[in-house]
Amino acid sequence: MNKSDQNNSPIPGASSEGSMTFLILISAVAAIGGLLFGFDTAVISGANAYIKTQFQLSAFMEGFFVSSVLIGCAMGALVAGTLSDRFGRKKTMIVTAVLFTIGGLGQAIAPELVTMTIFRILCGMGIGMASMLSPMYIAEVSPPGIRGRLVSLQQLAIVSGILIAYLSNSLIAHTALVNALKWRWMLGAEVVPAVIYFILLFFVPESPRWLTQSGDSDQAFNILSRIAGDKVATNEMTEIKKSLKQEKGKFSELFRPGIRTALIVGVSLAILQQFVGINTVIYYAPIIFKKTGFGAASALGATVWVGAINFLFTLVAIWLIDKIGRKSLLVYGGIGMGVSLFMIGLLFKLQAFNGPWILIFILSYIASFAASFGPVVWVLISEIYPNKVRGRAASIATMSNWVSNFIVTLLFPVMLDGLGEPISFWIFCAWCVISLVFVIAVVPETKGKSLEEIEESWMGLQPEEV
Numbered sequence: 001m002n003k004s005d006q007n008n009s010p011i012p013g014a015s016s017e018g019s020m021t022f023l024i025l026i027s028a029v030a031a032i033g034g035l036l037f038g039f040d041t042a043v044i045s046g047a048n049a050y051i052k053t054q055f056q057l058s059a060f061m062e063g064f065f066v067s068s069v070l071i072g073c074a075m076g077a078l079v080a081g082t083l084s085d086r087f088g089r090k091k092t093m094i095v096t097a098v099l100f101t102i103g104g105l106g107q108a109i110a111p112e113l114v115t116m117t118i119f120r121i122l123c124g125m126g127i128g129m130a131s132m133l134s135p136m137y138i139a140e141v142s143p144p145g146i147r148g149r150l151v152s153l154q155q156l157a158i159v160s161g162i163l164i165a166y167l168s169n170s171l172i173a174h175t176a177l178v179n180a181l182k183w184r185w186m187l188g189a190e191v192v193p194a195v196i197y198f199i200l201l202f203f204v205p206e207s208p209r210w211l212t213q214s215g216d217s218d219q220a221f222n223i224l225s226r227i228a229g230d231k232v233a234t235n236e237m238t239e240i241k242k243s244l245k246q247e248k249g250k251f252s253e254l255f256r257p258g259i260r261t262a263l264i265v266g267v268s269l270a271i272l273q274q275f276v277g278i279n280t281v282i283y284y285a286p287i288i289f290k291k292t293g294f295g296a297a298s299a300l301g302a303t304v305w306v307g308a309i310n311f312l313f314t315l316v317a318i319w320l321i322d323k324i325g326r327k328s329l330l331v332y333g334g335i336g337m338g339v340s341l342f343m344i345g346l347l348f349k350l351q352a353f354n355g356p357w358i359l360i361f362i363l364s365y366i367a368s369f370a371a372s373f374g375p376v377v378w379v380l381i382s383e384i385y386p387n388k389v390r391g392r393a394a395s396i397a398t399m400s401n402w403v404s405n406f407i408v409t410l411l412f413p414v415m416l417d418g419l420g421e422p423i424s425f426w427i428f429c430a431w432c433v434i435s436l437v438f439v440i441a442v443v444p445e446t447k448g449k450s451l452e453e454i455e456e457s458w459m460g461l462q463p464e465e466v
């Protein structure tokens with residue numbers, strides 16, 4: 001694509017050539033939603049220990065407080081589709097930025113736990129909405145040829161947010177602030193990216209797809225043309241109009257035989273992505289490290305490693321996903337996670353905390369997840385559904401992901417207390433084995449296939465043949 005922004009089009013604002021830079025910039029702005037998703041879910045790992053001590057939380061209360069954000073996430077994922085269909089993608093993204101800002105500020109200044117939990121749930125609504133909206137917006141502004149790579153920016157943004165949260169937690173932990181203030185700064189730090197997100201959103205255009213749907217085809221054409229040039233925009237407009245005609249499908253269509261199989265695959269993958277236990281490490285990493293003898297500050301330092309490895313191996317996934325395929329990544333990653341979790345459980349059983357082994361296996365677990373179930377599940381959810389029902393089906397899968405995340409996060413401290421570390425980690429290891437069987441038996445390989453080819457294969461009801 002030509003990088004120029006020349007404006008030779010008869011339509012004001014449109015461009016005959018298109019601009020890749022413009023496309024990347026607006027995708028990057030939308031992906032800040034993913035960054036806040038990552039930051040907001042991970043920041044609690046550092047603040048948690050201080051809050052637990054200050055408010056003397058029981059294991060159940062701790063689990064409830066940490067996971068309360070996820071109640072908001074599930075609610076947000078549920079309403080985001082309807083809101084953004086009604087008011088547009090851009091306005092709904094602006095609402096998420098407001099939720100992140102108010103939620104972050106509220107948590108930082110809340111006088112007690114109940115108020116803090118309410119603001120945490122508000123942040124959660126922002127995260128849940130962003131987890132639906134950012135990839136959807138990017139997909140809707142991208143030309144087909146580079147849509148996959150651009151949508152993957154979302155997972156990169158999520159893990160960047162996680163890494164930034166770990167770094168900012170570690171920095172704040174090392175300041176001279178008293179402990180009662182440290183967690184407030186940790187939770188409040190998100191206000192900075194949230195305000196930046198809010199401001200930048202005013203500069204991105206509305207989704208051309210949504211504009212067409214609401215009858216503003218001229219404006220939609222202008223935006224597409226600015227992104228990809230007049231020729232591509234004309235073709236895209238034809239496709240959008242065609243697909244919009246097909247999208248009159250009813251909710252009940254989700255349960256038609258072929259689509260039902262796709263729905264089950266997406267929802268199961270979304271659930272398994274959480275049941276392999278990723279967020280026990282993402283949210284509770286410093287607590288796990290402390291149990292193995294790390295001091296409070298060095299536990300936060302070790303947690304930064306978790307964020308860095310998560311980031312690096314997401315790049316590996318982006319590099320490999322279109323080469324060796326989704327299914328192979330899930331299989332190799334599943335084996336890596338299973339072996340790592342088994343070893344973490346064993347080291348806890350033997351109390352063998354001398355040397356770097358516990359850190360090594362926690363990092364190999366994160367690396368295996370980051371190169372497989374992390375990005376691949378979101379990519380599959382965005383591509384395995386037929387055009388007609390993609391929005392609603394993806395919304396159900398996203399909701400399932402947040403509800404499963406809530407269950408695991410709520411139960412983890414109780415599991416540690418009741419069952420101990422070895423059995424807890426071995427349970428997650430067992431879920432890896434279940435995931436592997438599921439992936440090998442049921443999940444189709446979609447590498448290199450057009451969305452229409454994938455759609456047709458579901459209609460043939462033979463997932464293995466996809």
Ligand code: BGC
Nearest residue numbers: 159278279282310374375405
């Ligand atoms: C998951 C999150 C997780 C993150 C970790 C995402 O794909 O949906 O639950 O915290 O990856 O990198």
